[in-house]
Amino acid sequence: MQKIIYLLLISIFVVGCKSDNKKEDSNELTVYTHRHYESDQELFKRFEEESGIKLNIVNASADELIQKMSLEGEQSPADVLITVDAGRLYRAKSQNLLQSFSSSLIDSIVPKHLKDEDGQWVGLTKRARVIAYSKERIDSTQLSTYENLTSQEWEDKILVRSSSNIYNQSLLALIIANKGQQSAEDWASGVVENMARAPKGNDRDQVKAVANNEGDLAIVNTYYIGKLLNSEDKNEVEAGKSVDIFFPNQETTGTHINVSGIGVAKYSPNKENAVQFIEFLLQEKAQSIFAGSNFEYPVNPNVEPADILKSWGDFKEDNLSLNKLGEYNKEAVIIFDKVGWK
16 A cells, blocks of 8 residues: 555656746747747847747757757747757657747738648748849740750759759659659759759859859859858859849749748747737848848738848749649658669
8 A cells, every 4th residue: 555655646746847847837838949040049039038938949950950859858948949940840740849839910911822730830030933034144034934944054063962952853743743753853864964063162152153254154052042142152142143042933833942941849838929029020120120130021911021032023833832833842852862862
């Protein structure tokens, strides 16, 4: 009898400790984030000042954060996860690391295709994956679609980063979703054949290579061009000035869009605060800071893009559900390996 009572007391103590560890604290919020921009730090500070909620920021790569949440399980302190690609948000969701949340304010701001169909994450900012082409050597009338990049006229002219990059994986996932697996394989194979060099470096490095005559056009995210043009490095500014922007597929599906996005962690001890934080980041003040500081397109339709982005003009977006980027990620990686995209 004494042994049974002892075991019961131990069980109560363990459960009590677990509950205390996960006890909701209305004045705190733990943010797991892949983003590393000054604009985010400014927004975090403003949120703390306006809400009275203290933010605990954990910075690491998205893959590291997802693994960390998985290992932590129910004891994870994470309230929200911020990543720079919808495919990674889908990965976190598929590993049961996120939970659904609802907000009429969020629903009124974020378009359907820029949020999870089950309400587990939403986009915060948009970036378009475009063609940056040499102003000196390419006429924009030569350009049309992503598919056209496999044309023989682009042999030895295309610059693009490696297949391990999530932005390229998501672009190929989009092509799989829109055109089918064989068309996607044909496209990836054609781009490999037309590469000016083996993939290396980030998007900015591809633009610098165009400026150095190593190739004539590059596949890049728009915000990298904004960063080059506003760099303190004179050489980077010159590289940015050497190219112009073309939005592919304007007569068909539209230009590929990806997002930085945010989801509520599965075991968030502060879900109410998490939703309040997301609402804050989607309202006009915060969206203006995202747009002006990091040259990303705002998700909030009431906020104007930065002047540089506006100078490139309006464009038609591909409104495919971003869940598809995650659904077809594995197939995209297999295709890249098959066609020899390093």
